[in-house]
Amino acid sequence: MAENMFLYWGSGSIPCWKPMIVLEEKGFGGYKNKLITFSKKEHKGEDVMKLNPRGQVPTFKDGDIVVNESNAICDYLESTYKDKGTKLIPDDKAKRAKVLQRMHEANSNIQQKLLVDVIYYMWQTKEEDRKEEDVKKKMDALKEELNRWEGYLGETKAFLAGPEFSMADVYFYPYIAFAVRMGLELEKLPNLKAYFDKLSARPSLQATQPPHWKEEEPKNTPLKGVL
Numbered sequence: 001m002a003e004n005m006f007l008y009w010g011s012g013s014i015p016c017w018k019p020m021i022v023l024e025e026k027g028f029g030g031y032k033n034k035l036i037t038f039s040k041k042e043h044k045g046e047d048v049m050k051l052n053p054r055g056q057v058p059t060f061k062d063g064d065i066v067v068n069e070s071n072a073i074c075d076y077l078e079s080t081y082k083d084k085g086t087k088l089i090p091d092d093k094a095k096r097a098k099v100l101q102r103m104h105e106a107n108s109n110i111q112q113k114l115l116v117d118v119i120y121y122m123w124q125t126k127e128e129d130r131k132e133e134d135v136k137k138k139m140d141a142l143k144e145e146l147n148r149w150e151g152y153l154g155e156t157k158a159f160l161a162g163p164e165f166s167m168a169d170v171y172f173y174p175y176i177a178f179a180v181r182m183g184l185e186l187e188k189l190p191n192l193k194a195y196f197d198k199l200s201a202r203p204s205l206q207a208t209q210p211p212h213w214k215e216e217e218p219k220n221t222p223l224k225g226v227l
């Protein structure tokens, strides 16, 4: 099955990381793939463009079936290969509701408050153009959001949506790993710290850590001292 799958991906891309975790968890670790180099514009190459006219990664194929969009790929893999490997979305309706809620909370709130409002803002706004009160507001909102997730983990004492690893963890972990790489120090959020350390050792997450993270230090760390 895995030999019929093909993924175009980029190192450090959160949208790519999510389906890569699912592929590992489902036992499809041998899928064919191409690591694209953004600086060489390989995501705009003919091979990607003909499958994904947006010229973005992840771009995924399962046999003749093309699925793009990270969340769609995760959904497709879990619903098509329900009985393979780790069950990531439970059948029980109460458990499923919790997993779906946490997945979508991560996808909207963490993405907005961490990536868009803070990291992209700090990367894209020159220091002299930043207003101190705006920066404080964004950092406070991020702190509040992280504390919310600290509370969730205080309730479950395990994974995000309960005692088992689920799609909620697939959606959330890459953000927290990226935040740590961007300088976030988790010492003041002990549940998140324990969660991060535990998940970082999980085989599917070990296998999918962005390769360039192992070789290069980040160019800047805008989240240092935020907590």
Ligand SMILES: N[C@@H](CCC(=O)N[C@@H](CS)C(=O)NCC(=O)O)C(=O)O
Binding pocket: 010, 013, 014, 015, 016, 043, 054, 055, 056, 057, 058, 068, 069, 070, 071
């Ligand atoms: N909504 C898409 C976003 C994919 C995306 O933005 N991919 C980035 C890499 S993280 C990309 O390919 N950027 C190149 C471009 O948009 O030209 C998804 O979730 O899959």
